[in-house]
Amino acid sequence: MMNHLIYDNDLAPKELQKQTRPSFKEVDGKKLISTRKPHEVIVARRPDSGGQEGPVISLLANHFLVKFDSSQKIYHYNVEITPHPSKDVAREIKHKLVNNNAEILSGALPAYDGRKNLYSPIEFQNDKLEFYISLPIPTSKSTSPCEKREQHKLFRINIKLVSKIDGKGLTNYLSKEGDEGIPLPQDYLHALDVVLRESPTEKCIPVGRSFYSSSMGRSKDIGGGAVGLRGFFQSLRPTQQGLALNVDFSVTAFHESIGVIPYLQKRLEFLRDLSQRQTTQLTCEERKEVEKTLKNIRVFVCHRETVQRYRVYGLTEETTENLWFPDRDGKNLRLMSYFKDHYNYDIQFRKWPCLQISRSKPCYLPMELCVICEGQKFLGKLSDDQTAKILKMGCQRPGERKAIIEGVMRGNVGPTRYNCNALLSYFLFIEYGV
Numbered sequence: 001m002m003n004h005l006i007y008d009n010d011l012a013p014k015e016l017q018k019q020t021r022p023s024f025k026e027v028d029g030k031k032l033i034s035t036r037k038p039h040e041v042i043v044a045r046r047p048d049s050g051g052q053e054g055p056v057i058s059l060l061a062n063h064f065l066v067k068f069d070s071s072q073k074i075y076h077y078n079v080e081i082t083p084h085p086s087k088d089v090a091r092e093i094k095h096k097l098v099n100n101n102a103e104i105l106s107g108a109l110p111a112y113d114g115r116k117n118l119y120s121p122i123e124f125q126n127d128k129l130e131f132y133i134s135l136p137i138p139t140s141k142s143t144s145p146c147e148k149r150e151q152h153k154l155f156r157i158n159i160k161l162v163s164k165i166d167g168k169g170l171t172n173y174l175s176k177e178g179d180e181g182i183p184l185p186q187d188y189l190h191a192l193d194v195v196l197r198e199s200p201t202e203k204c205i206p207v208g209r210s211f212y213s214s215s216m217g218r219s220k221d222i223g224g225g226a227v228g229l230r231g232f233f234q235s236l237r238p239t240q241q242g243l244a245l246n247v248d249f250s251v252t253a254f255h256e257s258i259g260v261i262p263y264l265q266k267r268l269e270f271l272r273d274l275s276q277r278q279t280t281q282l283t284c285e286e287r288k289e290v291e292k293t294l295k296n297i298r299v300f301v302c303h304r305e306t307v308q309r310y311r312v313y314g315l316t317e318e319t320t321e322n323l324w325f326p327d328r329d330g331k332n333l334r335l336m337s338y339f340k341d342h343y344n345y346d347i348q349f350r351k352w353p354c355l356q357i358s359r360s361k362p363c364y365l366p367m368e369l370c371v372i373c374e375g376q377k378f379l380g381k382l383s384d385d386q387t388a389k390i391l392k393m394g395c396q397r398p399g400e401r402k403a404i405i406e407g408v409m410r411g412n413v414g415p416t417r418y419n420c421n422a423l424l425s426y427f428l429f430i431e432y433g434v
Contacts, residue, residue: 062405063244064430066192066236070167074191077110077118080158087114091201093133093155094118101131111191111198118159119191127161165191174242184238193236196245196415200234203413205375209235210250213413216404219254222389225266226253226378230393232408234415245415245430249404251394253378253386260299260370261349267293267380281319281351291315293380294355298373301365303343309373310357316364321350325362335364345369 081090094112098105103125110120137153169185176182197206204211212231219227233250236243256263264271268289271277282290294312301308316323323335335354339345347366354364382390396404408414409430416430 060402062248062401063239063246064409065241066243066245066430068167068170068192068243070171072121073123073164073166074188075120075123075164076162076187076191077120077124078160078162079112079116079118080160082156082158085155089135089137090114092135093157096133096135097131097157100133104129111195113194113197114201117190117194119194123164124159124161129157129159131157131159133157163187170238170243174238189236189238192243196234196236200232200413200415204231205229205254207231207252207377209233210252211413212250212252212254215411215413216408220389220393221256222253222382222386223266224383224386225256225258225263225372226382226386227256228252228390228393229254232405232414247405247408247415249394249396249401251390253382253390254374255297255372255376255378257372257374259302260294260355260367260372263372264290264293264367278349279351282353287315287353290353296379298376299355299357299365299370300373301369302371303339303345303369310355310365310370312355312357313359314356315353316356318353319351320347320354320366323354323364325364335366339366 079094081093085093091112091114094110098109105120105124106122108120108122108124110118112118133155134152135155137151165185165188167188169183170188173182173184200206200211203215204213210231210233212229214229216230216232219229222228228251231250231252233246233248235246237246238244256266258266261274265274268286270286270289291314295314297312298309299312300306300310321336324332325335325338327333336347336350339347347368349366349368352367354366355370357363357365409416
């Protein structure tokens with residue numbers, strides 16, 4: 001427990017009062033609180049040199065000391081991919097590029113942050129490289145999402161050497177012994193951080209500095225269309241003892257991967273009983289609530305096999321039974337007739353609007369044929385009951401928490417999985433049990 005010391009300035013010696021009493025500026029006859037300079041702040045000193053009574057105990061902290069070879073260079077490359085892909089597609093491009101161009105990349109297995117930074121322990125053959133990678137990407141020549149299919153898309157990748165960095169600056173910073181003039185080498189620290197995130201990013205769902213995976217335990221239904229998922233937090237940070245990796249157990253809420261209609265039933269009270277709602281339209285207020293609930297959530301369709309995922313941008317103004325769209329030849333087709341003719345499916349919620357999955361063109365999906373994609377962090381505000389269930393999931397006894405953290409460090413999803421993170425073994429060693 002941390003003790004808080006309250007310093008009463010009125011009871012302090014007069015010489016200290018002079019140093020700590022703030023000065024005030026006057027503007028238009030009014031006194032304004034001034035900003036005291038940092039060196040003028042007087043911190044109360046400890047009244048003794050520390051206690052001597054009581055037994056000495058050992059404490060285990062969830063900080064693991066990281067040893068690094070300060071002479072080992074890291075080659076930092078800038079990556080430009082055209083057209084600009086999502087982070088998931090960018091990682092697929094990186095994998096294919098590394099697998100197909102081992103000789104040009106000098107056999108290196110670089111770490112990639114999914115954006116523009118690539119870090120390698122080995123220098124590539126050239127400082128500037130250009131590649132063309134083709135990937136199967138779901139595309140469409142029609143405004144109808146039902147006709148989307150996989151086609152190969154060509155990406156141009158330009159790689160350029162930015163810098164060569166080593167750990168000497170970090171070694172000097174960690175051993176500065178009171179020299180405040182030595183800056184923290186952010187570029188080297190960021191490179192190590194990307195290296196340590198490489199393995200978890202491949203195996204888990206990244207959310208900020210945390211990673212979540214079903215391999216750490218089954219998800220738990222917390223109600224309201226949300227599930228709690230276990231994971232871990234990691235952060236690389238300099239300490240007085242040296243460079244340390246902080247790892248901790250974490251729990252957060254994700255959208256439940258179920259059909260859109262059942263999902264809405266769990267989220268919205270007025271849709272709990274669908275027996276009377278299937279053949280009636282949503283009111284204006286209800287429509288706003290449904291749109292607010294589904295906006296920016298990714299879904300996939302269940303009436304056909306596809307890897308395509310769609311982001312919900314809103315709802316259609318018209319109900320499903322009144323929706324039409326143009327085919328490839330520009331002929332207008334009725335949405336309900338299209339699904340009956342092509343999939344032999346009769347849309348049930350014809351009085352409800354469809355999901356609009358494009359910002360610029362009419363692209364419609366019936367709600368009843370859509371499923372919430374897995375692995376999406378819950379966007380809405382958790383209720384008190386949901387929050388209590390999440391907190392209960394995260395409440396672990398010290399021994400259990402220790403076992404979970406050790407499992408992360410030695411498991412397949414943690415930051416130190418060497419066979420998945422070849423760059424790590426070049427210049428990093430993490431001590432366990434520190």
